[in-house]
Amino acid sequence: MSAYRPRRAWESPLYHAVAENLATFLADRQLRGRPVPFFVVRDFRAFLDCGVPAHGFLRVHCEACGRDRIVPFSCKGRGFCPSCCGRRMAETAARLIDETLPEAPVRQWVLTVPYALRFLLAYDREWIAAVHHVFLNTVFASLRRRTGLSSLGRNAKGGAVTFVQRFGDALNLNVHFHALALDGVYSETEDGALLFHPAGPPSDDEVGRVVARVARRVKGLLARRAEAGDFDAEPDSEDLLPALYG
The missing domain is CATH 1.10.287 (Helix Hairpins)
Known part of the structure; x- marks a missing residue:
C-alpha cells in the first residue's frame, strides 16, 4: 500500500x-x-x-x-x-473521459499559425476566439462532407474540446490550438434520437483542403480588420513578448 x-x-x-x-x-x-x-x-x-x-x-x-x-x-x-498544472491536467483528462466526451471516436486536430499571427494572438484574446471559430467550423464542415451530410448544414452537429497552448517545445512564444474533435457528426432522427455518423480518417488531400480553407478565411479576417484600422502600432522593442520568439 x-x-x-x-x-x-x-x-x-x-x-x-x-x-x-x-x-x-x-x-x-x-x-x-x-x-x-x-x-x-x-x-x-x-x-x-x-x-x-x-x-x-x-x-x-x-x-x-x-x-x-x-x-x-x-x-x-x-x-x-x-505540480498544480500536472494535477489539473490529470483531473481534466479524467473529466473529459468520464463526463464530457460521448462514446464516439475522437481525433486530435492541431492548428499552428505564422509567426506574425502568433504575436497578434498572444496580445488579443478576441483574435484567439476568431481564429478558433474559423478552425473548428472548417473541421466540422470537413466532417459533414466526409459523412455525406453536407446537405444538412449545421443540423449535422460536430463536437470538440480545444486547448490553447501559448508556447512551443523550447518555451518560445507559439500560440496554437489542440482540438479533440469527434471523428464524425450527429444527426437527429424523426423520433428525436441522436444518430452518430463516423467519418473515418481524413486523407492527406482532405487535410490540405482544411488547411487551405482556414488560411483563406483567416486572411479574410485580417484584411477586414486592417481596412477598419483596428490594428495597433508595432509593439515596443522593450516588450517582453517579442523576446519569447526565439
Whole structure:
C-alpha cells in the first residue's frame, strides 16, 4: 500500500531559480518602464508558496489508523507551477473521459499559425476566439462532407474540446490550438434520437483542403480588420513578448 508523501517543493532547482532571481527580474523590468503583468507576478509568487507548510497547511486525521498528516496548501496556478498544472491536467483528462466526451471516436486536430499571427494572438484574446471559430467550423464542415451530410448544414452537429497552448517545445512564444474533435457528426432522427455518423480518417488531400480553407478565411479576417484600422502600432522593442520568439 502506498503512503502519502508531501513533496518538498523548496528543494527543486526550479524553486531556487525563481526564488533567487524573481525580485531582481521584477525590479529590472520596473526600471525599464515595462513592468511584468500582474497575473505573471501573482503566479510566480504563488509558486514560491505552493507546497511549503510555512505558508499554510491542513492537518488530516485518519480515523481508521489514527494517524495525522500535514498537507500543505497548493497555489492551484494555471500557468507555471509544475505540480498544480500536472494535477489539473490529470483531473481534466479524467473529466473529459468520464463526463464530457460521448462514446464516439475522437481525433486530435492541431492548428499552428505564422509567426506574425502568433504575436497578434498572444496580445488579443478576441483574435484567439476568431481564429478558433474559423478552425473548428472548417473541421466540422470537413466532417459533414466526409459523412455525406453536407446537405444538412449545421443540423449535422460536430463536437470538440480545444486547448490553447501559448508556447512551443523550447518555451518560445507559439500560440496554437489542440482540438479533440469527434471523428464524425450527429444527426437527429424523426423520433428525436441522436444518430452518430463516423467519418473515418481524413486523407492527406482532405487535410490540405482544411488547411487551405482556414488560411483563406483567416486572411479574410485580417484584411477586414486592417481596412477598419483596428490594428495597433508595432509593439515596443522593450516588450517582453517579442523576446519569447526565439
